[in-house]
Structures are given as C-alpha cells and as structure tokens.
Amino acid sequence: MIPFQESSNGVTFAVKVHPRAKKNAITGEVGEALKLSLTAPPIDGRANDACIEFFSKLLNVPRSSITIASGQTSRTKVVRVAGLSAEEIRKRIGI
Numbered sequence: 001m002i003p004f005q006e007s008s009n010g011v012t013f014a015v016k017v018h019p020r021a022k023k024n025a026i027t028g029e030v031g032e033a034l035k036l037s038l039t040a041p042p043i044d045g046r047a048n049d050a051c052i053e054f055f056s057k058l059l060n061v062p063r064s065s066i067t068i069a070s071g072q073t074s075r076t077k078v079v080r081v082a083g084l085s086a087e088e089i090r091k092r093i094g095i
Helices: 046-059 086-093
Strands: 005-007 010-018 025-030 033-037 066-070 076-081
Touching (some): 046 076
Antiparallel strands (some): 005 010, 010 076, 025 033, 066 076
16 A cells, blocks of 8 residues: 655655656556656656656646655655645545
C-alpha cells in the first residue's frame, strides 16, 4: 500500500520513475512508491515535466497543482498534489 501523506499544502507520495519507456503508465509498486514509466528521457528536466503532465491528466487537475517536492535529479521522486484529498487521489489512480 502506497503511503499518501496529507498536509496543509497538499498530499505527497513517492514515485519511482522509469524513463525512456514505451508508454506513460503506472506499472505497479516498488516498496512504498508507485512505479511510473515515462517515455521522456531523464535530460534537462524532461522526465520531471512528463511526470507532472502525467499526473495532471490522470488526476484531472491543473499542472500548477502538481509539483515535484523532492528528487528532481533522482529516479525516486516525491510528488505533491494540491487540491485533492489522499482518498480522492487513491480513487482516481485506482489503487
């Protein structure tokens, strides 16, 4: 079970990114993180942008509601979503 942490500035959760994949998709769980495949390469922040874009569309929220809280240069990132509860995120992701 992925731990979602709620705070006053949003809900955070861990993501393990697999760049240069065939398609953008959540492919499972790794430890306490969602495993996320992205087609973008890990160059010049393109994988970070793709990660934000992916969760923006998946959760049906504006891009400005999604930020990378930590791990900008790492495969393991902490994503912050503003404006949704942890329960709402869980439902929209389908886990």
